[in-house]
Each structure stands twice: as C-alpha cells, then as structure tokens.
Amino acid sequence: MADSAVQQNLVAKNAEYASKFDKGDLGIPPAKNCIVVTCMDARIDPAAAYGIDIGDAHVIRNAGGHVRPALRDILISQQLVGTKELLVIKHTGCGMLSFKNEDALTMVEKNLGVQARANLEGFDFHTITNLEEAVKSDVKWLKDCSYVPRDVLVSGWIYDVATGKVKKVV
Amino acid sequence: MADSAVQQNLVAKNAEYASKFDKGDLGIPPAKNCIVVTCMDARIDPAAAYGIDIGDAHVIRNAGGHVRPALRDILISQQLVGTKELLVIKHTGCGMLSFKNEDALTMVEKNLGVQARANLEGFDFHTITNLEEAVKSDVKWLKDCSYVPRDVLVSGWIYDVATGKVKKVV
Numbered sequence: 041m042a043d044s045a046v047q048q049n050l051v052a053k054n055a056e057y058a059s060k061f062d063k064g065d066l067g068i069p070p071a072k073n074c075i076v077v078t079c080m081d082a083r084i085d086p087a088a089a090y091g092i093d094i095g096d097a098h099v100i101r102n103a104g105g106h107v108r109p110a111l112r113d114i115l116i117s118q119q120l121v122g123t124k125e126l127l128v129i130k131h132t133g134c135g136m137l138s139f140k141n142e143d144a145l146t147m148v149e150k151n152l153g154v155q156a157r158a159n160l161e162g163f164d165f166h167t168i169t170n171l172e173e174a175v176k177s178d179v180k181w182l183k184d185c186s187y188v189p190r191d192v193l194v195s196g197w198i199y200d201v202a203t204g205k206v207k208k209v210v
Numbered sequence: 211m212a213d214s215a216v217q218q219n220l221v222a223k224n225a226e227y228a229s230k231f232d233k234g235d236l237g238i239p240p241a242k243n244c245i246v247v248t249c250m251d252a253r254i255d256p257a258a259a260y261g262i263d264i265g266d267a268h269v270i271r272n273a274g275g276h277v278r279p280a281l282r283d284i285l286i287s288q289q290l291v292g293t294k295e296l297l298v299i300k301h302t303g304c305g306m307l308s309f310k311n312e313d314a315l316t317m318v319e320k321n322l323g324v325q326a327r328a329n330l331e332g333f334d335f336h337t338i339t340n341l342e343e344a345v346k347s348d349v350k351w352l353k354d355c356s357y358v359p360r361d362v363l364v365s366g367w368i369y370d371v372a373t374g375k376v377k378k379v380v
Contacts, residue, residue, distance in 0.1 A: 044363055046244050046267075046295050047378070053261020054376045061374030063253065068305050070252035074216050080268045080283055082240035083233065085257045091223020097216075098250045101271040103283040113250055113273040116335060119317040120309060125216050135238050139290060147289040148357070156356055165286060186326055187318070193214055204231030206224045208217070 066095040074098070074125035075117050077178075079105040079134060083201045090129065090199075090206065098123060104136040105129060106166050107178045115187055124192055128178045129206065131199040136168040171198060175209045236265040244268070244295035245287050247348075249275040249304060253371045260299065260369075260376065268293060274306040275299060276336050277348045285357055294362055298348045299376065301369040306338040341368060345379045 043051065075098045078086055086092055086099050098117045100110045107114065107128055117123045144165045149157035168174045175196035182194045196210040213221065245268040248256055256262055256269050268287045270280045277284065277298055287293045314335045319327035338344045345366035352364045366380040 043378075044295060044365075046242050046297070047365055049242075050260050050297065050367070050376060051378075054259060054374075057259050057261070058374035064372040064374065066253045066371070068251070068253075068303065068308075072216050072219075075250075080245075080270045080287070081238070082265050082267055082269070083236045083238075085264050087255045087257060089224060089227050090220050091227070094255050095252050097252055099252070099271055100250045100273075101269055102280070103286040109279075109282060110272070112279060112333075112335060115318070115330075116273040116305070116314065117250070119314055119321060120305060125214060127216070127220065133238065135286070135290060138238075144286065144289055148285070151289060151359065152357060159356070160285075163282075165282060186329070187322060189321065195214075195217060197220070201236070202234040204224075204228035204234065206220060208213075208221075 063094050069121050070095065070097045070123060072096040073123050074127065075100060075114060075123050076127045076129060077105055077107055077110055078129040078199070079103065079131055081131060081134065081201070084131060084199060089204060104134060104166050104168055104174070105131070107182055109166060111187065118188065118192065126182060126188075126192055126194045127197060128175060128182070128195070129197040129199050130168070130171055130175050131201055132171065133201045134168060134171065136166065137171065140167055141165050172209055179210050233264050239291050240265065240267045240293060242266040243293050244297065245270060245284060245293050246297045246299060247275050247277055247280055248299040248369070249273065249301055251301060251304065251371070254301060254369060259374060274304060274336050274338055274344070275301070277352055279336060281357065288358065288362065296352060296358075296362055296364045297367060298345060298352070298365070299367040299369050300338070300341055300345050301371050302341065303371045304338060304341065306336065307341065310337055311335050342379055349380050
C-alpha cells in the first residue's frame, strides 16, 4: 500500500534528520542517568521543553504521565541500566482531567460495541481529578514502591501547555 | 531539598524554551490525528528524528516501543480523541534485545532482595528476540485487536540509532 501523508512526512523529515545525524556512537545508558515520565499529549516536546539532549534520559510517555502503568519501564531502566533519578512531569489541560472511567466505557460501547465494553468493565483508565494531587500521589507512590531503591531521587513537576513553563510541585 | 543538577538543567533550559514559546493555543486532538509508539531509549528524539511538530501526534514511549503494554494509552487516544493512524517505531540496539525475563529477575533479586523477586515471578518484561519480527508482531496484534477499529491505519518501522535513519517494515 502507498504511504499515507503521515508516513510520507516521516520518511521525508527523517531523511533530512539523518543527513545531519552525528550521534551514532552513544551507548544505551542515559548520560544523565535519569528517567523522565511525562504525558503522550501532542502539545509536549519533552526534548525541547524539558531540555533533554539526545542520550540524556529515558523518556517514558503515556496517557497522563502516570508512573503506576509505567512500572515495567521504570523497573527495566533502574534494574538493567541503573538510572538514579526520576522526574514525573504532568501538564495543564491534560485530557485525563476531562473524563471518568464511565465516560471512556460509554465511548467504547458506542464505537466498538457492547462486548468490547463488557470486556473492559473494571479497567482503570487512570483519569485525573486534581493535577497537583496526581503529581504528589505519583511521587509518593514511587518513594513507597518496593521496586524503587530508596536512593533514587524523585521529583514531581507540572508543565503548562499554555505558557511552555514547568514548575516544581514536590 | 536543593535542586539536583538534572533539575537545575530542566529549570534553566525550560525558562529559555518558555521565553520563545508561541504554541499556547493548540487544542488536545493531535493535528495529524495519529499516534506514534516508540521506545523510551535515551538516543531517540522522536520530534526531531520522526519529524513530529508540536501538536501533531500522541507520542507513547515505553521500554521497547511495545503496543501491548500501551493498550490503555491507545484506547484513550482513539476512543476519546479519535486518532486514526498508528505508527510503531522500534529501533536497532534496543536494550530489550539484550536480556531475558530471567536476567531481569536476577537483577531484581541482587538489587532489591528475594522478596521483590518472588513478587515479580511470572512478570513479563516484554523482551525482544528479533527486532523485525517484533515490529511485525505488534502491527499484527493491533490489526487483530478488538479494541482497535479496522479503519485505523497501522504501520511498523525500525529506527537505526547508529545512522538516524528509519525504514518501513510493514
């Protein structure tokens, strides 16, 4: 099948990127020995907004920038690579603030049918009620987590999608 | 507690980014209506390497760029925002090629003790044996997945961390 517009864009922009690429000798361990967990939101460019140079950090992105659904990734980063610092960066205007599990299930039923909805009953979409509390809750969870060594430095932040600014929460 | 060097870097680089920021009016839905799933690897800068402008795409990143552990994120992107295209981009030299579940459990036991290991028995770290096969397997899984509408366009790619080049697999 012919490439879609999105695929053509990837191929064209990547060719330009690769033509100037000079970072082919970096190793697996992040140079700054850290992990950033942030949201998949399209308005966030972590490298630019958070000042992450290529090779610096593991960047985990999921819906909400949540740490609980990222346990596998965090475990791998710390146990296999030995990262020692973890930054959780959620953001204003997050889609996860705009719905509840029930709303998601209603959409699933509408789009995919009653059986799909039934299969997902009890599924936790990890929506957010209060942004600042969600950051604090994630940081506390990491500090209490039996899979995260006590010497890992954990901090929590909020990125403002309207201003491009981060602020430290905890 | 005083900010760590990593945190100081975030604050300083972000202040510079925010001072020139002019994309504060973007909405939640990705302008290109798509999702990119890729690895958390520090050597990948998706925006630059894959040509993703701010606002273009949901970017999901986890250990391996795997779609199965990203089902929650994909569901939210498609059901709540209505994204219609999905690109899976794994990469050469991925850490997930370098160990097996048993190796990870051995590290957990060494670093966190026998109880931590016992609690993780049976945990799937989603390691990779063959990169190209892993891309194909993820694409097939998405195409068969009862939670992904049949009209969502799915493609699979490999990014080469040595050259900066992507190639289409499927």
